[in-house]
Amino acid sequence: MTARLFLRDNGLGLAFGTAFVLALIGQAFAGHADFNNQLVADDLQPISLGDYMAxxxxxxxxxxxxxxxxxxxxxxxxxxxxxxxxxxxxxxxxxxxxxxxxxxxxxxxxxxxxxxxxxxxxxxxxxxxxxxxxxxxxxxxxxxxxxxxxxxxxxxxxxxxxxxxxxxxxxxxxxxxxxxxxxxxxxxxxxxxxxxxxxxxxxxxxxxxxxxxxxxxxxxxxxxxx
Structure with a gap:
């Protein structure tokens, strides 16, 4: 099966899978910024993106x-x-x-x-x-x-x-x-x-x-x- 046929035959799953990953990454960045804003408001040290995702x-x-x-x-x-x-x-x-x-x-x-x-x-x-x-x-x-x-x-x-x-x-x-x-x-x-x-x-x-x-x-x- 060629790459073109694979993409055609699996387009729906690949499109939503890609959208899921991008949305999850976006959520991580937005959530990290919001979480650090709360920490700063409470006079606490911000944390890294990796620490937030964990x-x-x-x-x-x-x-x-x-x-x-x-x-x-x-x-x-x-x-x-x-x-x-x-x-x-x-x-x-x-x-x-x-x-x-x-x-x-x-x-x-x-x-x-x-x-x-x-x-x-x-x-x-x-x-x-x-x-x-x-x-x-x-x-x-x-x-x-x-x-x-x-x-x-x-x-x-x-x-x-x-x-x-x-x-x-x-x-x-x-x-x-x-x-x-x-x-x-x-x-x-x-x-x-x-x-x-x-x-x-x-x-x-x-x-x-x-x-x-x-x-x-x-x-x-x-x-x-x-």
């Missing part, structure tokens, strides 16, 4: 965004099995609610010659593979939320000590206002984004996008991609 303050900001994003995908993957939205390309057809038949899903005896091996295997391997996307998204969400709580309590206690106040335990922190403020401000943005995409795509179009219906498709067409 700090709990940087880690908790990253983790709280990751966990909310993976919660969005985890819920979307599972809820769209059973919930539909009439007219939305983000929803499957109204007559396909549920896990669907083995024939529809091309598993077991209905697997194609080029189907994944576990799709044709049956038994526990098929059960695991059949929900592997949601399981992995859910696992990443739980792990990143745990990481947020651990780095969050460390960052919170550093701030407490700078203000000459007593630190708190991890158990106390995960029921604190600081933890849930960080968490819920991200969750609400993810939920409204999903709802907006599902509903606006009923009436609005983006020509050539698989996230949109064909421009001429009627509003009531459901599960149709452009």
């Amino acid at each position: 700090s709990s303050d940087f880690a908790v900001d990253v983790m709280e965004n990751w966990q909310s994003e993976y919660l969005q995908f985890f819920l979307y993957v599972f809820l769209t099995v059973w919930l539909v939205q009439r007219g939305s390309p983000e929803s499957k057809s109204l007559d396909r609610i549920g896990v669907e038949s083995d024939e529809d899903q091309q598993v077991g005896p209905h697997a194609r010659p080029d189907s994944p091996r576990w799709a044709a295997a049956g038994g526990i391997r098929l059960k695991v593979y059949a929900s592997s996307l949601g399981q992995v998204m859910g696992a990443i969400f739980v792990l990143s939320w745990l990481a947020q709580s651990v780095t969050g309590v460390s960052a919170y206690n550093e701030e407490q000590l700078r203000q000459l106040q007593a630190p708190t335990s991890w158990r106390e922190y995960i029921v604190s206002a600081d933890f849930w403020d960080r968490t819920l401000q991200n969750w609400q943005s993810e939920f409204i984004a999903i709802a907006s995409m599902a509903i606006l795509s009923i009436y609005l179009r983006q020509r050539g996008s698989p996230e949109s219906k064909p421009v001429g498709a009627p509003h009531h067409s459901t599960g149709v991609e452009g």
Whole structure:
């Protein structure tokens, strides 16, 4: 495969991967400057960019965004099995609610010659593979939320000590206002984004996008991609 074909065939992943790295670098520089401004305001010595990126303050900001994003995908993957939205390309057809038949899903005896091996295997391997996307998204969400709580309590206690106040335990922190403020401000943005995409795509179009219906498709067409 030539480099040109590789870039064409993997353009979406490469574009978002590059955007992720650039955004993370930008966040590191902006967060470092803001953190040092706070230190100076507290009559403390600024720290280097490397020290900031290794700090709990940087880690908790990253983790709280990751966990909310993976919660969005985890819920979307599972809820769209059973919930539909009439007219939305983000929803499957109204007559396909549920896990669907083995024939529809091309598993077991209905697997194609080029189907994944576990799709044709049956038994526990098929059960695991059949929900592997949601399981992995859910696992990443739980792990990143745990990481947020651990780095969050460390960052919170550093701030407490700078203000000459007593630190708190991890158990106390995960029921604190600081933890849930960080968490819920991200969750609400993810939920409204999903709802907006599902509903606006009923009436609005983006020509050539698989996230949109064909421009001429009627509003009531459901599960149709452009």
